[in-house]
Each structure stands twice: as structure tokens, then as C-alpha cells.
Amino acid sequence: MLKIKNLYATVEGKEILKGINLEIQEGEVHAIMGPNGSGKSTLANVLAGHNNYKVTQGEIIFEGKNIFDLSVEERAKEGIFLAFQYPVEIPGVTNYSFLKTALNEIRKQNNLEEIDSKEFMDLLNKKMKILDMDDVFIQRSVNQGFSGGEKKRNEILQLLMLEPKLALLDETDSGLDIDALKIVSNGVNVFRNKNNAVLAVTHYQRLLNYIVPDFVHVLSKGRIIKSGGKELALELEEKGYDWIKG
Amino acid sequence: MDFKKVKDFYSKQIAELKVTGNSFLIEEIKNSSLNEFNSASFPSTKDEEWKYTDITPLLQKEFFIAKKVKDKINIEKFIFNNFPQNLIVFIDGIFSEEYSKYEPSNFQIKNLTSFTNDDITFLQDYFDISGSKKNIFTIMNAAFAGEGFFIYVPDNTNVELPLQILNINGYSNNALITPRYFIYVGKNSSLKIISNNRHFSDNSYFVNNYFDLRLARNSHLDFYNILNENSFSYNFTNILMERESNLNHFSISLNGKFIRNDLTAELNDENIECNLNGLYLSKSDNLVDNHTEVIHAKPNSNSNEIYKGILTDKSHGVFNGKIIVAPQAQKTNAFQSNRNILLSKDAKVDTKPQLEIFADDVKCSHGATVGSLDENSKFYIKSRGIPEDIANKMLLKAFACEIIEKIEIKDIRKYLTSEISNLLTEKKSLDN
Numbered sequence: 001m002l003k004i005k006n007l008y009a010t011v012e013g014k015e016i017l018k019g020i021n022l023e024i025q026e027g028e029v030h031a032i033m034g035p036n037g038s039g040k041s042t043l044a045n046v047l048a049g050h051n052n053y054k055v056t057q058g059e060i061i062f063e064g065k066n067i068f069d070l071s072v073e074e075r076a077k078e079g080i081f082l083a084f085q086y087p088v089e090i091p092g093v094t095n096y097s098f099l100k101t102a103l104n105e106i107r108k109q110n111n112l113e114e115i116d117s118k119e120f121m122d123l124l125n126k127k128m129k130i131l132d133m134d135d136v137f138i139q140r141s142v143n144q145g146f147s148g149g150e151k152k153r154n155e156i157l158q159l160l161m162l163e164p165k166l167a168l169l170d171e172t173d174s175g176l177d178i179d180a181l182k183i184v185s186n187g188v189n190v191f192r193n194k195n196n197a198v199l200a201v202t203h204y205q206r207l208l209n210y211i212v213p214d215f216v217h218v219l220s221k222g223r224i225i226k227s228g229g230k231e232l233a234l235e236l237e238e239k240g241y242d243w244i245k246g
Numbered sequence: 247m248d249f250k251k252v253k254d255f256y257s258k259q260i261a262e263l264k265v266t267g268n269s270f271l272i273e274e275i276k277n278s279s280l281n282e283f284n285s286a287s288f289p290s291t292k293d294e295e296w297k298y299t300d301i302t303p304l305l306q307k308e309f310f311i312a313k314k315v316k317d318k319i320n321i322e323k324f325i326f327n328n329f330p331q332n333l334i335v336f337i338d339g340i341f342s343e344e345y346s347k348y349e350p351s352n353f354q355i356k357n358l359t360s361f362t363n364d365d366i367t368f369l370q371d372y373f374d375i376s377g378s379k380k381n382i383f384t385i386m387n388a389a390f391a392g393e394g395f396f397i398y399v400p401d402n403t404n405v406e407l408p409l410q411i412l413n414i415n416g417y418s419n420n421a422l423i424t425p426r427y428f429i430y431v432g433k434n435s436s437l438k439i440i441s442n443n444r445h446f447s448d449n450s451y452f453v454n455n456y457f458d459l460r461l462a463r464n465s466h467l468d469f470y471n472i473l474n475e476n477s478f479s480y481n482f483t484n485i486l487m488e489r490e491s492n493l494n495h496f497s498i499s500l501n502g503k504f505i506r507n508d509l510t511a512e513l514n515d516e517n518i519e520c521n522l523n524g525l526y527l528s529k530s531d532n533l534v535d536n537h538t539e540v541i542h543a544k545p546n547s548n549s550n551e552i553y554k555g556i557l558t559d560k561s562h563g564v565f566n567g568k569i570i571v572a573p574q575a576q577k578t579n580a581f582q583s584n585r586n587i588l589l590s591k592d593a594k595v596d597t598k599p600q601l602e603i604f605a606d607d608v609k610c611s612h613g614a615t616v617g618s619l620d621e622n623s624k625f626y627i628k629s630r631g632i633p634e635d636i637a638n639k640m641l642l643k644a645f646a647c648e649i650i651e652k653i654e655i656k657d658i659r660k661y662l663t664s665e666i667s668n669l670l671t672e673k674k675s676l677d678n
């Protein structure tokens with residue numbers, strides 16, 4: 001599904017990613033772990049197409065296609081979704097209209113008609129139930145005044161509604177208490193199937209107890225310096241990052 | 247530019263003006279205003295108050311008092327319609343009986359032309375604004391004031407229905423439009439007014455509006471001044487507030503080649519709440535200039551001013567917000583903010599707070615920003631598959647919502663939201 005080959009990227013002239021190689025197949029969950037500042041969010045943003053980040057070398061092949069020339073929204077329509085570390089507040093735009101607009105754009109891409117309101121509400125209610133979200137969220141402005149945990153839940157709600165092929169999760173566990181973490185993780189697990197994939201970027205091992213990865217990669221200074229199975233996450237938790245450095 | 251010639255042109259028009267009212271007082275007002283007009287002068291950009299706003303384009307054209315329109319015109323499309331209300335219609339500044347529908351049961355609406363000499367004290371008070379507030383435009387308005395309305399709410403009266411004043415401008419070419427409104431809200435009373443200013447055509451015209459808003463003790467006024475003009479528009483708003491009164495003022499400038507809004511609010515007693523909300527949009531090479539002045543004369547009152555602008559193409563915005571806190575006005579809370587979004591690299595805004603605070607125990611804050619749409623927010627929206635143009639609309643909506651969500655009338659909220667969307671659609675230059 002995703003093939004990252006020798007990827008170099010800069011932000012504001014500073015080189016952050018220095019030759020990333022990574023391959024993700026359908027049905028897999030990959031975790032990228034690494035200390036603060038190692039470039040995890042940068043990788044997620046580069047994949048989603050943020051134009052502050054410039055790819056200087058290498059390529060990203062998604063579903064057999066080089067996505068270098070695709071804009072952010074085109075990548076989203078192709079099926080790449082980024083759950084943000086810091087979701088943005090959009091006052092005056094309700095969750096309802098935001099989600100409906102987004103869903104219809106993605107349906108348009110897949111040659112589907114606009115969803116009718118009833119069908120949309122049924123879908124939304126179903127997904128909100130999975131995340132134990134209150135009805136009031138439908139009419140609230142996107143993320144405005146939401147607590148950290150509510151914002152993260154809202155990200156996963158969008159994930160469940162838009163059903164992308166590849167979900168990039170950037171520190172989805174940060175700011176969550178244990179109950180919220182379980183709910184959010186469950187949301188991600190509901191999303192998972194054999195045709196899609198998850199790339200979870202995280203500082204801590206905690207999330208990976210609930211979203212169990214098939215592969216764990218350690219990112220340090222813009223490079224993947226070690227890859228392994230889910231046990232690697234536990235090892236990192238125990239020993240910290242220092243033991244692999246050098 | 248020969249300012250003298252322009253003055254002579256209007257001076258002659260005033261002198262030849264036939265006063266329509268029953269009152270010889272109006273004749274007197276006309277004559278004294280004419281004298282004042284003759285000794286006043288048009289401001290230039292050397293004037294501090296007009297530093298960024300060049301009125302030469304206005305003076306290069308000649309405008310004439312319009313005649314009453316005889317043709318049937320379709321006014322429906324201009325009206326905010328979806329609620330019961332009273333409606334007063336002016337076409338090119340001339341009151342139109344046939345389109346107006348009002349049944350003031352518990353308040354009075356009176357046309358200036360229907361005043362008689364018995365109303366002398368009232369009229370004198372109305373025209374006698376203090377010298378420092380007069381400028382050549384307000385003098386001109388008084389001199390030409392053949393048309394105007396008094397809206398008078400007696401004490402202890404809640405006027406439930408909003409009153410819509412619809413001004414349809416530019417029906418005839420080169421119209422000079424000078425209505426004057428006096429609005430008085432009595433003690434413990436409340437009123438809602440929508441001043442809805444629209445253009446009929448692409449004709450050029452000059453509107454010179456004068457609003458006098460007086461709030462008696464413990465009264466409440468919601469006032470919306472909505473400008474969707476096409477040509478030149480000058481608006482003077484004079485606000486006087488008494489003890490415990492409460493004002494929600496909305497200055498909404500959606501379109502116009504040249505818009506200058508001068509607003510002055512005097513908080514003359516304690517426990518007053520004065521909320522000044524502004525939203526302005528500008529495109530092509532238009533100008534929109536807001537000059538506001540809030541005067542805290544007594545202790546324990548609050549003023550809260552938020553003006554927001556969205557500018558595109560080569561348009562130019564000006565904001566000048568003055569706050570004066572008198573020495574005895576302790577425990578004043580005065581807040582001011584002016585935020586601007588520029589949608590193109592050629593648009594610009596000059597913004598300036600002007601604080602004159604003579605009391606020591608006060609809370610005053612102000613802030614001004616000029617920027618573009620937040621890239622990170624745009625990224626967020628687009629990352630959900632939403633295209634650039636819709637993302638921009640959402641972000642403008644988000645920017646304006648601080649003002650829009652305070653508006654109680656749904657029709658107006660919808661109208662403003664769609665005008666903001668239109669601004670993006672019509673945006674001429676598609677640069678970054």
C-alpha cells in the first residue's frame with residue numbers, strides 16, 4: 001500500500017528526514033517510536049502533504065502511485081488520513097457540516113452521490129456511539145473549546161466517517177486518561193480491516209497495548225535505526241531510547 | 247484638486263434647496279448649516295483623521311439631490327424578510343410611502359417633513375451636536391436634511407418587532423443622499439433597528455448618513471448598520487448613553503467603492519455596557535475606513551469593541567480606534583480589538599489604536615493584527631479532502647464568527663455568511 005524510499009525532507013531549510021525507508025502492506029499496523037524531535041510528526045506531515053515540508057530526495061509510492069505531485073486534499077481523497085497531534089479549532093463551522101463536506105468530497109472522488117441527510121445522520125450516530133460521544137458534538141464547532149481528549153476522539157470520529165486506506169496517527173494517545181485511551185484505541189481497532197493500514201506515531205509505548213502493532217520502527221534523528229515486532233516497543237519502554245543509539 | 251470649486255457647487259445647491267417641511271425652523275437649520283458649510287473645509291490626507299483616506303475621488307464627481315422615484319421597483323430582494331417587522335423604505339434618500347409598512351403601536355415614527363414649529367426644542371436639540379463632533383460631512387447632512395426620521399420609544403416600552411430601515415441607493419445616477427435619523431430609546435425601554443443600505447445599480451452616488459442614537463437610563467438598543475453599497479458612503483453615528491443603558495452596535499460594511507464610518511460613543515454615566523462590533527469586507531480597489539471613538543466620562547462602565555476585516559485584491563482598510571477615559575472614570579473596563587485578514591498581497595490595512603487614559607484604576611486593553619489565513623488550519627481542513635476554496639470559506643467563516651454569532655437575527659447571519667463566501671468567489675487576483 002505504502003512504499004517510502006530513501007526519503008529526505010526539510011522544513012524551513014533544515015533537514016529533518018534523512019533517508020527513510022518503510023513499506024506498509026494492507027492489514028498491517030506499524031508503529032514509529034522515537035524521542036521528541038526525532039522527526040515523527042514531520043514524517044506524518046510529509047505523507048499528508050503539508051507544504052511547509054519539502055521532499056528533497058526519495059519517493060513516496062501510495063497504492064502504486066508516486067504522490068509527490070498530489071496536493072493535501074488529493075492525497076486525502078486517495079485515502080490518506082492524518083489524525084493530528086494538535087487538532088485545529090474551527091469556530092463557526094459545525095462538526096456536522098465539516099464532516100458532511102469532507103465525506104461528500106471523498107464520495108465524489110469515488111464516483112458516489114452526495115450522501116443524503118438521513119443516511120449521514122445514521123452513519124454519524126453509529127460512529128459516535130463507538131466513541132462514546134455525546135450528541136451535542138454534532139452541532140458544536142469543530143474542536144472549539146474541546147478538551148484534549150475530546151479533540152482526539154473527534155479525530156478518530158473523522159477517521160471512522162471517512163474510512164481512508166491509510167490512517168496516520170500522530171501521538172493519538174497524548175492527553176488521554178486511561179478510559180479515553182481505551183475508547184479511542186477501540187475506535188482505531190474498529191476501523192482496522194484487511195484492506196487498510198495504520199501508521200501510529202508515538203512517543204510512548206502505552207498506546208501500543210491497545211493498538212497492537214505488527215511492526216515497530218525506531219526513529220532517531222530522521223532515520224529509522226531499528227525495526228522489529230511488537231516486543232521492541234516493550235523493550236524501548238523498559239530501557240529508554242539510549243540503548244539503541246550510537 | 248480645487249476644493250473651493252466643489253464647495254461652491256454644493257453651497258449653491260443648498261442655497262437653492264426648497265425646504266419641504268412645515269417648519270420654518272428647518273429653513274433656519276438649512277441657513278445656519280449653509281453658513282457653517284461655507285466656512286468649513288474638506289479634509290485632505292494632511293489631516294490626521296484622514297491620513298489614509300483620500301476623498302479626492304469623491305470630490306471629483308458632482309452629486310445632486312435626487313427626485314422622488316415614480317417607477318415601480320422591485321424592492322423584495324433587498325429586504326430581510328423572514329420575520330415580522332416594521333419597515334421604512336427610502337429610495338435615493340427620499341422616503342417612500344408606498345413601500346413602507348409600519349404600525350408603531352407603542353412607539354413613534356415621524357418623518358422630519360411632518361414636524362411643525364411646536365417641535366422646536368426637539369429639533370434644535372437634534373441638530374445641535376457639539377462643535378467638536380461636527381465636520382464638513384455632518385454639516386452637509388444637516389444642510390441637506392430635508393429627509394429623515396425620528397424614532398421615539400417612550401419610557402417603559404419594549405418594542406418587540408425590529409424596525410428595518412431600507413435604503414435603496416443609486417436608482418438615479420449621481421444622487422446625493424443625505425438622510426438623518428434620530429433614535430431615542432426611553433427609560434427602561436428597548437428597541438432593535440436594522441439599517442439596511444443597498445445599491446440598486448452600478449450608478450455612482452454619494453450617501454451621507456447621519457445616525458443619532460440616544461439611550462436613556464436602563465434602556466437597550468440593538469443597532470445594525472449594514473452597508474452593501476457600490477459607490478461613496480459616509481456614515482456618522484453619534485451615540486449618547488445614560489446610566490445602565492446597554493447598546494449592541496453592529497457596523498457591517500460589505501461592499502462599497504469608498505466607505506468611511508465615523509462613530510462616537512459617549513458613556514455619560516455609570517454601569518453602561520457599550521458593545522461595538524464591526525465587520526468589513528473589501529475588494530478590487532475599494533476603501534473601507536472605520537474611525538471610532540469611545541468616551542468613558544463616568545466610573546464603572548464597560549466598552550467592548552471588536553472590529554474584524556477581510557480584504558482582497560487591491561483594497562485598503564483603515565481602522566482607528568480611540569478610547570478616552572476621563573479622570574473621574576475609575577473602574578472603567580475598555581477593551582478594543584481589530585483583526586484583519588488579507589487575502590491577497592496587494593490588499594492592505596492601516597490600523598491604529600489611540601488610547602487616552604486619564605484615570606488610574608481602569609482596565610484597558612487593545613490589540614491589532616493584520617495577517618493571512620492560518621496555513622496550519624488550512625492544512626487541517628484540506629487533509630480531510632476538502633478543496634482549497636471551501637477550506638478558505640470555512641476559515642473566513644471561523645474568523646468572522648466572533649461577530650456573526652452575536653447577531654440575533656438569523657436572516658442577517660445567513661446574509662453575512664454568504665457575502666463572505668462571495669468575496670472569495672469574486673476575488674479577482676488569484677495570488678498567494
Ligand SMILES: Nc1ncnc2c1ncn2[C@@H]1O[C@H](COP(=O)(O)OP(=O)(O)O)[C@@H](O)[C@H]1O
Pocket residue numbers: 011012016034035036037038039040041042043052
Ligand atoms: N514547522 C516547523 N518549523 C521549523 N522547525 C520544525 C517545524 N516542524 C518541525 N520542526 C523541527 O523538526 C524537528 C522534528 O520535529 P517533529 O517532526 O515535530 O518531531 P517529533 O514529532 O518526533 O517530536 C524538530 O527539531 C523541530 O523543531
Ligand SMILES: [Mg+2]
Pocket residue numbers: 040041042085171
Ligand atoms: Mg510530534
